[in-house]
Amino acid sequence: MISMVGKRGLVMGVANDRSIAWGIAKALHGAGAELAFSYQGETFGRRVAPLVAQVNSDFLLDVDVTDDASLDAAFKKIEERWGRLDFVIHAIAYSNKDELAGRFINTSRENFRNSLTISCYSLIDIARRAHPLMSAGGSIITLTYQARTR
Secondary structure, three states, rough: OOOOOEEEEEOOOOOOOOHHHHHHHHHHOOOOOEEEEEEEEHHHHHHHHHHHHHHOOOOOOEEOOOOOOHHHHHHHHHHHHHHOOOOOEEEOOOOOHHHHOHHHHHOOOHHHHHHHHHHHHHHHHHHHHHHHHOOOEEEEEEHHHHHHHO
């Protein structure tokens, strides 16, 4: 494995200990990376906090990727604490669970737009804010639906 000693990164999208994002975080930690984690809301915060402790991190950021002020505040905290960012793992996906159980043809336009905003457009918003912190270079990795099936 490549050494990540001295590298600092943000992992976004850990929902529980079975999340692909959590597997990535454990591997990065094992390679020596220092990690920050985002979560959205109190419920996810309670789930993620014990996991974060397992990789010797205390850097938790409550982030709503649909809210510019929330994103700005998170990246400001990263800048204040670390001054730079070497990588971002974007493993964020969302759809209204009530619509996942129904037929595809009954997907509402509102849910589709919201799902795309959270699951896809958030990558652009995040990259825009991470870029200035990656002045020495950096990487942004996102997951696709295919990643979920393999």
